[in-house]
Amino acid sequence: MTRKNLIAGNWKMNNTIGEAVVLAQEISYDFYRDWLELVDVAVCPPYVDLKPVVNVFEFDHLKVGVGAQNVYWEPKGAYTGEISIEMLREIGCEWCIVGHSERRGLFGETNEDVNKKVKALVDGGIKPIVCVGESLAVRDEGSYLEYVCAQVRAAFAGVDEAAAKSAVVAYEPIWAIGTGRTATPEQAEEVCAAVRATLAEIYADKTADAMRVLYGGSMNEGNAALLLAEPDIDGGLIGGASLKAKSFIEIVKAAM
Numbered sequence: 193m194t195r196k197n198l199i200a201g202n203w204k205m206n207n208t209i210g211e212a213v214v215l216a217q218e219i220s221y222d223f224y225r226d227w228l229e230l231v232d233v234a235v236c237p238p239y240v241d242l243k244p245v246v247n248v249f250e251f252d253h254l255k256v257g258v259g260a261q262n263v264y265w266e267p268k269g270a271y272t273g274e275i276s277i278e279m280l281r282e283i284g285c286e287w288c289i290v291g292h293s294e295r296r297g298l299f300g301e302t303n304e305d306v307n308k309k310v311k312a313l314v315d316g317g318i319k320p321i322v323c324v325g326e327s328l329a330v331r332d333e334g335s336y337l338e339y340v341c342a343q344v345r346a347a348f349a350g351v352d353e354a355a356a357k358s359a360v361v362a363y364e365p366i367w368a369i370g371t372g373r374t375a376t377p378e379q380a381e382e383v384c385a386a387v388r389a390t391l392a393e394i395y396a397d398k399t400a401d402a403m404r405v406l407y408g409g410s411m412n413e414g415n416a417a418l419l420l421a422e423p424d425i426d427g428g429l430i431g432g433a434s435l436k437a438k439s440f441i442e443i444v445k446a447a448m
């Protein structure tokens with residue numbers, strides 16, 4: 193099965209509206225529309241930048257997707273500080289990152305929260321990018337495959353097969369995020385293959401085969417091609433290197 197790679201930029205808490213618009217314009221300027229036949233591309237800016245970034249790509253008729261970095265699962269109500277799926281859809285969000293290790297680690301997001309968000313997103317027609325990944329302690333201790341696969345099982349618990357197809361899983365070892373210490377292609381492939389095998393336990397083989405599994409963690413223009421050459425790595429979730437248009441574009445090119 194040939195899966196189309198997805199390159200998604202996770203801008204994290206970077207870029208004011210002005211800066212976000214400039215970065216989106218720089219990406220758009222260097223982008224050839226035809227590339228999108230070979231690779232899917234998305235950027236995930238902070239909430240306040242979403243609409244301005246959607247506007248840039250719409251103005252340029254460029255089908256680079258835009259995604260949020262988080263969402264709340266309830267449709268509306270007394271949830272101070274939260275953003276609903278309908279709000280994201282209204283401004284043209286196609287994707288939403290869920291369960292990033294920074295949200296799990298710094299903001300106490302649990303596997304149960306991730307599962308509620310995944311369910312609500314697929315119901316609401318926004319494609320989740322479900323992040324999983326182990327800490328250095330778990331890796332050193334040797335139980336990383338069990339740990340990551342348990343996160344996958346929890347995230348997709350009760351998510352029906354047809355809906356799950358729209359989701360993407362991103363394997364992001366915490367020890368590789370923002371550290372410059374990328375997983376080797378072999379290390380990344382081992383876990384991404386195990387993620388796919390777990391999806392195949394939950395869903396039909398055909399579904400697991402069609403779902404994309406990304407790698408994230410210090411992916412850049414220098415190491416992307418080797419990582420993406422692995423059979424079970426279907427793209428990347430890019431943090432630091434997505435904040436420079438040139439680096440991001442080079443990674444997009446490596447994914448074609």
Ligand code: PGA
Pocket residue numbers: 202364368369370371372408409410411429430431432433
């Ligand atoms: P990084 O971040 O590429 O800066 O390591 C990846 C991520 O956290 O999604």
